[in-house]
Amino acid sequence: MADRALRGSGLGAKSFEDEVGIEFAARQDVGFDCARGHHFSVTFAAEAELPTLWECPRCGSEAKRSDGVVAEVKEAKPARTHWDMLLERRSIAELEELLAERLDLLRAGELGPGTPDRRTA
Structure with a gap:
């Protein structure tokens, strides 16, 4: 067993290269x-x-x-909310019209909790 033991410096512990000719x-x-x-x-x-x-x-x-x-202080953009993104797609008039349609369906009993939307089915 002693014949196979490595002697000298540990593996990878030291480098025997010098810094001659190396340009940092x-x-x-x-x-x-x-x-x-x-x-x-x-x-x-x-x-x-x-x-x-x-x-x-x-x-x-x-x-x-x-x-x-x-x-340097960078100028931060304000966070976009869901409302901001919705207003990019629809106008206030369109949103009021959609709300009125949904309220009519809800009041007529065609739309509500547990009731699937029959218009999309």
């Missing part, structure tokens, strides 16, 4: 500060779009850039 990509370090006073830096590629917020590796809170760059 251009990089830049960006500093961040969190609300709890932690400072850290993150390395990015030189051509990367830099974020304005990053999660603090020590406490997990949101950290802002140390150089004072803040994010």
